[in-house]
Amino acid sequence: MSLSEPCRWSPPRWPRPGGALAAGVLTLALAACSDPAAETGNDFAVLAQANDAYTQARPGEALAFPRDHGAHPDYRIEWWYLTANLEDDMGRPWGLQWTLFRTAMVPPGDTVVANGGVAATDGAVNPWQNGQVYMAHFAVSAPREHRAFQRYARGGDHGGLRQAGVDASPFAAWLDDWRLESLGETWVPLRVRAAQGSVAVDLRLDSDRELVRQGEAGFSQKHPGGGGSWYYSHPWLQADGTVTFDGETVAVRGQAWLDREWSSQFLQPDQQGWDWFALHLDNGDKLMAFQLRSAQEGGAASYGHAVLLTPDGRRKTAAPGEVSFKPLRRAMVAGREVPMAWALSWPGAGVDLEVEAGLDEQWMDVDFPYWEGRVEVREPAGRRVGVGYLEMTGYGPPGS
């Protein structure tokens, strides 16, 4: 990348295509001026870049725990993505989003590159330049209001202290005082905490079920060409604890869904954004569905996918083209027109559902804004059959 070239850096968005989804994305990843995707202005371009210096996710290998609960700095991007649908004693709905993103700005080993001026004093790397950058999003959907926060930190080890990082065992993922960690020797039960301003959350997460390896033993293919990510989920977490909102602390309980994914390459350059659903159905089933919208085809789905998990451990995966996503209602949120209700149809699995936002204003007003929030699931007849979380990205303001 030539420094003299007057190129503007185009910040990538970081989707969670596959599963839990993601949004935001670090502003921080590298974007090469010469990257054609960067020139087309696609914000997610970075996700489509292949970089041989990073490890690529490939089928055929196996996930190993607790190792894979930790960070994988040799992969370009990674996230710990927790959402929870909660209810207080008065039956009011609450939602929590707690997300930690990691991005590598340089491949490991490249951290200290030769430079024309500032020489590292010795072999050891200054912790400020270890090349791992974390971004965290924390959002609470109160019954009538949604509030979101973001933070950034570098992943360097300052003499035993890290502002942000992820340890595999005992598991802990944190940025500042926003923390997700194992309570004991085993991975679950977990505790999640975050606080900022007048909003705070402290939940205990537990489950007697196993986590779910998505795709092919944890390898999730994202493109017909074979590119993909490592991806596992824990959709069966039971949550209870407290939420504090504007000075009021309430006891809450509900269901949580944790997604873990890491990769060095995700999106095709022509993909514009995605709509991702993680639904807890009242019958105990868990439905994950998403579509990646193509930039070329006027936002029509270029790739749709769905997985249905039943409490007895069975799993049903949709065939290509089998799931359809249809917006039913749109609303202006933060100056953009965003779908607020969807018809989700997967005839092969008997899925015919309407999903509607529990609150329209669940806009994540962070550096790379997106819509994410709690949703209610109904049958077309109108009976409520579940709750869940919906993430929608790539809805720009009019004219963009």
Place this chain on the structure above:
Amino acid sequence: MSFLLGCLLSHYRRHPVQAVFLLVGVIMANVLLVGTQVINAQARASYAEGERFLGAGPLGRIRPADNRPLLDERQYIALRRAGFHELAPMLRQVVVLENGTTAELVGIDGLAMPRQAGQGAQRIAAEGNGSFAEVAGEDPAPAGGGDYASFSLPPYELWAAPTRLRQLGLSAGEQAVTTGGRKLPPAFATPGQSLGHRLLLDVGALQELADLRGSLSALLVFDITPERLDALVAALPPTLRWVPESDQPDPVALTRSFHLNLAAMGLLSFVVGVFLVYNALAFSYTDRRVLLRRLRLAGVERRRLARALLFELAVFLLLGALIGAWLGTLLAAWLLPGVGQTLAQLYGVYIQYPDGLAPGGLWPPLALTLVAGVLCAAFPLREALSAPLLDRGASGWDLGRTAHRDRRMALLGGALLVLAAALARWAPSVLPALAGMACLLLGAALLLPWVLRGLLNALQRLLPERHAALSWLVADSRWLLGPASLALMAMTLALVANNGLNTMVGSFRTATDQWLAQRLTAELYLRESQDTAELQQWLDEQAPGARVAERHRATLQRQAPAGGPVTVEVVDLPLVGDFMNSIDLLQGAPDAMMTFADGRGVLISERAMRLDGWALGDAVTLCERRGALPVVGVFHDYGNPLSQWMVAPALHRDCWPGREPSGQAIHGISDGPDGDATAMTDSIDWPGVALALTEAFDLEDGDVVDQRELRRIALGVFDRTFSVTRALNLLTLIVAGVGIFCAVSAIHHHRVGQQALLASLGLSRRARGALLLLQWGLLGALSMALVWPFGALLAGYLAGVVTPAAFGWSFPLVVQAGPFLSLAGVAVLCLILAVALPSFKLLSARPGDLLRWQSV
């Protein structure tokens, strides 16, 4: 009225040059005045805004509690882990660059800087791109790499305001080099100017650059609620303390005298310009006497004529003031970086540069211009209008009348000089000192015609009468004093100011150089301290006779007796002969050095005395443990933007035990009882030792600095500090040069008959040309009779009264012949150049033309 104005203005149709000169005078008066005003206004605005980092102003800072300069970055991480996300790390270092400028480097973590909620995000969403700086509500990132990765990873980026980058002489991607040979990261300009004089880089980059891994200067606290702040302060370990931004030393108080000086230079230039305006008006009215007389004969009342002329004057003044304001604003934009440099180096104050300068505060210069303009016009206007109606052939520059005028001006000048002396004697603070300086300058200028006349009279008596051309030259010069004296006075004013400032700066430089020679007693200085015992052992083997001395440094915040919080630097002085001898006390208690060496007293720098108000015998508190100690002496400490207290090493250790040395000095023994040691140290090959030391202790180039290098660097900094003074000085001289040019052009219009006569008497064109240039050269040279003594007097005033009051430094005046002679050369050259063009026009006319011209 319009008919009358048309009549009056028709004069300028015939003599457009006079209109131009009048306008030029008004413009010249305004340019520097407005320029300095705008600079001062900009600096004040910058102070009012407070220090900002990427567009955000901190509410305060977390600093080391024990006055150490640095804190451990793990304390920052721990506070963040405790949830204090309102904190951002900051490391600040001042380095000296190869070209002698100092540069303040501010290292930050771009990720920790506050984001202005939603704002940045929306912009990025709207534009689809952006950078973290943009997110932080700051200007978009520079056009280089500009992204977070390029900024925070090797080779890093150094961000500078465009103005600052130009000042550093760097183009995008270029790397500045420090005197220690370290290269700064490739530099890029931010699109906006708000970084000001600071240079921004990643905190990790600066740590590596400064060998300060793991260290921070302060934690900036942004946007914190009072409850959270209480929690933060409660959570601070004892080694850290909260300092609200209002407790930072006040830059306004610190720099008041500097800005006053700047304003004074603007006013000086204004006065020079006013002389030119007066000159132009005098010509314009004198030349219109016939016209005025005719109009009066035709029945126009004097009052109406005066009104018309004043209206005409107002138009000129307004137009000139507007153009002057515009040019002054351009000038300010051009000078501002230099002012920023000076402020940084004199006071450690860093101003911001605006994206665009608007001529703020136009009214005071305009009002001043109008008042001065009307005052200028009053006398020649009255003369022109009160002339008898039937007076024929009065030249207007009658010798007797001008001699009388000169005597009156000289009397006024003398009175001003007496006033200046009184102000210097009885009011030694900045404002009266500057007023005194103004009196001195004006007095010198007013004395000029009278002194020149006297000198010419003496010269005429001395000259062989038989040399017709020469005696004509002298005689005619006396006549010239009539029409040209104002222009000459303007020039003298500028020259005296120039001479005074140059002499002052030269003396200051000499004093600094001598002071450095005395203070830099050690041969080698180590920037990064090594284990002293180990180093001494190595020296004993490699360079017997060389000794290591540790130097310690701490900074304190103290309430100054003169008011306001100030930062004081506390250093220790090794109790070794050379070091002790290097301190020259300006004032000292009896046995000062003994008391000092015993740790029972503190020496303070001159700045601490003059600016902060501590005095000999005052009690100062270093630390709780040692309680109050008396000030026993005052020493020179040129060029230090901080006040300094000097203490014995044991005292320093007592107050700050276990403190690492801030540096080490290696010196030869010369105070040993055995004379052999001296001989031994004389034979030490210091450059060789420096080299071997670098290798043996695995140091970087530039970690070992030798004395000469240090001295060169310090003098380089000195020269840079005064670059704006020099620029303004030169500009004033140029204003005066333009004034002379205008005056000569105007006078030549009156000299046509004279030239025709000389031509008919058989003086060839070449001879006449030589005489003209010789004549003006003579006037310039004779003016030196005033410029030299008054320049020296002014320099004395600056050195003895103004500088100590403004900067806290005093120094002896050094008057050298060289600069005085070269100034005379410059002045004469300037005059001859200014005279050459109008003279050429005059001479190239044929004698016949001259005769005809004269009869018009």
Place this chain on the structure above:
Amino acid sequence: MLELRGVSKRYHDGESELRVLEAVDLQLAAGESLALLGASGCGKSTLLQIAAGLEAPDTGSVRLLGLELVGASEPELAELRRTRLGFVFQAFNLLPGMDVRANVLFQRRLNALPDEDAWVRELVEGLELEPLLDRPVEVLSGGQQQRVAIARALAHRPRVVFADEPTGNLHDSLSHRVMALLVRLVEEAGSALLLVTHSREMARYAQRALRLEDGRLAAVSPDATPEMNDGARDEAS
């Protein structure tokens, strides 16, 4: 000694062209005095300036004291004026700031002639300058100033004296006195005199007079005919 042949001079004033001299021929012998008469602005001053080398003609030749002035260099002309010519103008004849003595002796000194000799004494005596010698010229009256001017013009015994309205600024009786002195001293010096005047009365002091009209010279006898009017004087003042 002085000979003009076919001298023409035109001035351009914007569009219009002013024919000042049209093929003028003129001769002046050594020791001869000649008056050029003519209305104000007729070009007689221009003719004098051309004859003295202060101005160049458009065409024609001017020989003065053996030197062809047309095409001569500026230093040559300056030397000729300095050493062998003398000038008296209507005004601006004196150098301000200097006393009468310095003014009288100015051209002598330029020519490195001694300050004192019989001729200088005679001039000072004849012009009654003795009591004025140490006075600055600014304080002199108009008549005194012209007497000093005459002394200055003759002090170096020039071969030709050019006088352009020397009494133009003086009143009648004084004019006669000054003119008489000028003519007498020019004669004593043995110089030739070219006198330009608008006044027939003054022209009578010269041996010969020519009248310049419409760019051409015509002979006029000193006892000129009554149709010549004196009104021009008023125009010139």
